C-alpha cells in the first residue's frame with residue numbers, strides 16, 4: 096500500500112496527523128511496550144484506542160491490519176524507502192522501531208542478537224506463561240475454584256521465569272548491561288509483564304515476587320523512567 100489512507104483501518108480510526116506513526120493499542124503489558132518505546136525514542140505518534148469492551152479487535156478494519164485480532168499494531172507512514180508499513184506482534188514492532196532509529200539496541204552484531212534473544216524470551220515464554228497465570232489466578236478464578244492445578248502450574252512457571260531474569264540481572268542494571276546507556280528493547284519487552292504481576296494481577300504476595308531482589312529493583316528502575324510513566328497510560332481513557 097502506498098499511502099496511509101489505503102489501509103482500511105484508517106476508516107475506523109481516522110488519523111489526525113497522517114504524517115506520524117499510528118498506534119492501535121490499549122495500556123496492557125503488550126500495549127505499553129510500544130508506547131514506552133515510542134516515548135523513549137521521541138518519535139511522533141498518534142494513539143488509537145482499540146476497545147475490547149466493544150470487540151474493536153474483531154472488527155474488519157482492525158483485522159485488515161492484524162488478522163490475529165490482538166493489540167498492539169502500528170502503521171508507520173514513513174516506513175522503509177518512505178513506503179507506509181503496517182506491523183503487528185509487539186516484538187516485531189519493537190525491533191522495527193529500534194532499527195528505524197538505531198537506538199534501544201546495541202550496534203555490534205553479538206549485542207544485537209543477544210537483545211533479540213531476550214525479546215524472544217519474553218515473546219515465547221514470559222508473555223504467554225504470565226498471561227496464563229493471570230487468566231487462572233484472576234480472571235477465571237471462579238472457574239477453577241475447585242481445582243488448584245492450573246494456578247499451581249503457572250505459578251511455578253512464573254517463578255521459574257523470574258528466576259531466569261534474576262540470574263541475568265544480578266550483576267546488571269538492565270538486561271543488556273550494567274550502565275544506563277544499555278537500556279534496550281529487551282527491558283521494554285520484559286519489565287511491563289513483571290510489573291503487571293502486581294499492578295495487573297495483584298499477585299505479588301502469592302508469587303513472592305520480592306524474593307527476586309534484582310528483578311524488583313530493575314522493574315522500579317525501568318518504571319521510573321519518564322518515558323515509561325507516559326507510556327503506561329497510552330491510549331488515554333476516553
Ligand SMILES: N[C@@H](CCC(=O)N[C@@H](CS)C(=O)NCC(=O)O)C(=O)O
Nearest residue numbers: 123125152164165166167184185186
Ligand atoms: N504476541 C502478541 C500478543 C498480543 C496480545 O495478546 N494482546 C492482547 C492484549 S495484551 C489482546 O489484544 N487480546 C485481545 C484478544 O485476544 O481478543 C504481541 O506480543 O503483540
